[in-house]
Amino acid sequence: MQKNKVILLNFPPSSNFLYSNKGAIYPSAAVMLIGSLLKKNGYDIEIIDGAYDENYIETLKALIAKDDILYVGMSVMTTQIPLALNASRTVKKYKKDIPVVWGGAHPTLFPKETLLNDNVDIVVINEGSFNAMDLAGYFKAGGNLRGINGVGFKNKDNEVSITGSRDM
Numbered sequence: 259m260q261k262n263k264v265i266l267l268n269f270p271p272s273s274n275f276l277y278s279n280k281g282a283i284y285p286s287a288a289v290m291l292i293g294s295l296l297k298k299n300g301y302d303i304e305i306i307d308g309a310y311d312e313n314y315i316e317t318l319k320a321l322i323a324k325d326d327i328l329y330v331g332m333s334v335m336t337t338q339i340p341l342a343l344n345a346s347r348t349v350k351k352y353k354k355d356i357p358v359v360w361g362g363a364h365p366t367l368f369p370k371e372t373l374l375n376d377n378v379d380i381v382v383i384n385e386g387s388f389n390a391m392d393l394a395g396y397f398k399a400g401g402n403l404r405g406i407n408g409v410g411f412k413n414k415d416n417e418v419s420i421t422g423s424r425d426m
């Protein structure tokens with residue numbers, strides 16, 4: 259099957275979030291922006307909004323059961339680390355070959371530390387919409403991650419590389 263889908267995840271603001279408040283949380287601008295851009299460029303998109311969908315881990319499991327996924331991208335603030343790690347572990351437990359990409363405030367601030375976790379493959383630093391596109395192209399057609407500015411990744415020996423900053 260030709261892979262063409264990107265799953266994008268937004269999380270509740272923190273682990274102690276009460277779903278009775280879910281109407282008070284705005285959808286993630288980052289996830290909507292990136293999803294729109296990818297969709298406009300021909301990719302299939304699934305957005306999982308964990309701030310709205312209480313069973314978002316089950317939703318994620320159902321989506322990754324198919325073989326059409328280029329990568330799972332997550333928008334992560336520091337308060338959301340336990341939630342994002344749980345989702346990343348879920349991907350790796352059931353489909354370890356699906357790349358897990360973190361973007362947003364936390365991996366932008368702590369790219370190397372984020373990559374130390376075995377369940378995170380790639381981080382996107384700062385502005386991320388074009389990186390999201392470039393990564394979709396990379397996972398679809400191959401190429402060289404070093405050619406994409408504003409990302410961090412690990413080689414086979416688990417050594418972290420951070421590419422140059424991206425022109426805005």
Ligand code: B12
Nearest residue numbers: 271285286287288331332333335336361362363385386390
């Ligand atoms: C607007 C805003 C909000 C709004 C709306 C957020 C939303 N749901 O869209 C409101 C008021 C709701 C809000 C609330 C909170 N916020 Co706020 N917010 C911001 C602010 C000012 C701008 C974020 C934004 O929308 N930017 C526009 C979008 C398009 O860009 P972006 O989010 O930066 O994402 C870009 C990249 O990071 C990257 N990217 C992001 N995700 C992904 C994912 C992938 C896969 C890829 C490839 C790339 C990628 O690409 C995007 C496009 O370039 C930032 C500060 C700032 N100046 O950045 C703080 C900020 C993100 N918020 C922060 C915090 C802490 C919160 C709260 C937890 C506060 C609280 N205690 O309740 C809540 C949580 C809300 C939630 N998401 O559930 C912190 C996060 C700090 C950290 N270390 O993680 C920030 C950085 C402010 C700060 N300096 O402290 N926030």
